[in-house]
Amino acid sequence: MISSSLIPCGQFKTTYAADTTIFLTPASRNWCIAGIIAAAAAPMVFSNYLLALMIQIGFYGIAALGLNILVGCTGQISLGHAAFFGFGAFASAWLNNSFGIPVLLAIPLAGVMTTLLGLLFGIPAGRLKGLYLAIATFASQFILEDFFARANWFTGGSSGAMANPISLFGYEVGGDKGFFYVVLAFTVVMYLLGTNLLRTRDGRAFVAVRDHYLSAEVMGINLTKYRILSFGISSFYAGVGGALYGHYLGYVSAEGFTILLSIQFLGMIIIGGMGSVMGTLMGTAFMVLLPEATEAAVSTVKHFAGDIPALTNALAYIKEATIGLAIVLFLIFEPDGLVHRWRLIKSYWKLYPFSY
Secondary structure (H helix, E strand, O other): OOOOOOOOOOOOOOOHHHHOOOOOOHHHHHHHHHHHHHHHOHHHHOOHHHHHHHHHHHHHHHHHHHHHHHHHHOOOOOOOHHHHHHHHHHHHHHHHHHHOOOHHHHHHHHHHHHHHHHHHHHHHHHOOOOHHHHHHHHHHHHHHHHHHHHOHHHHOHHHOEEOOOEEEOOEEEOHHHHHHHHHHHHHHHHHHHHHHHHHOHHHHHHHHHHHOHHHHHHOOOOHHHHHHHHHHHHHHHHHHHHHHHHHHHOEEOHHHOOHHHHHHHHHHHHHHOOOOHHHHHHHHHHHHHHHHHHHHHHHHHHHHHOOOHHHHHOHHHHHHHHHHHHHHHHHHHOOOHHHHHHHHHHHHHHHOOOOO
């Protein structure tokens, strides 16, 4: 296919290890490093509004990558990812408030606690699949929502929990500029870990389970082990992303982790590209920026046509409808996601002026 990676002439692999490197070419590695450096310079250029959007892309992107490892790479399904995201937020606040653990240490520990919870809920995954597994994870969403409302010792109940800001060497990392660098560091580390995971024996086992579980079992892959393990890894990413979310807002409430957020996480990986690390970040950026673009479009209409009360009052519903419409359109016209479109564009420029 034209979308497959085109390696420049003169660059070839002579060992299996060289063929499984993170970056296919030195150019792609250099572009990635340049992108991280450019992102690090963003607080010097962008306003706090744009930085807030980039921070959202960071912690939602971390959680979405965990869901993509579960759904896109292993072929499982989860409709309760928002609940694990919320558990990570509450766990980090609880560890910091109750035991005085520094926030920077509480965030990965919250990921570990969420992993243990995910392994517990992932046990049915060893025996269930398809619709039955979807219903089981759907139930986990409501079980955890009920837990958030009742466990006053852990979540503060209906009052919620305060999440302290991050302190580093005695200095408080406050404001969007300081928190942006924290989220950027976590995002880079978590995405590198995710990319490396897919290069390992376990990562290849995930893909084998997804592609054909009977063939995987014949090759000696323990299906139950890897199905449960994928839930644990997915929960770890959700927990870390949720912890960053909680400490960014400074307050954690159970109302923010509903089934709607779980659907949005699924939308991120569908729009970005199932099973793609880079596509996950692209899909997350799309989902975060889409409501802002919708609001800008409505403001433009108001600018030229005057205030339309029906349009202004329905703005929140229009944003939700736009997200749903985008998911449906991608499923119909671009089921492989934005990452597939990106590969087509790259192939076009490499092959130009030839179209084949």
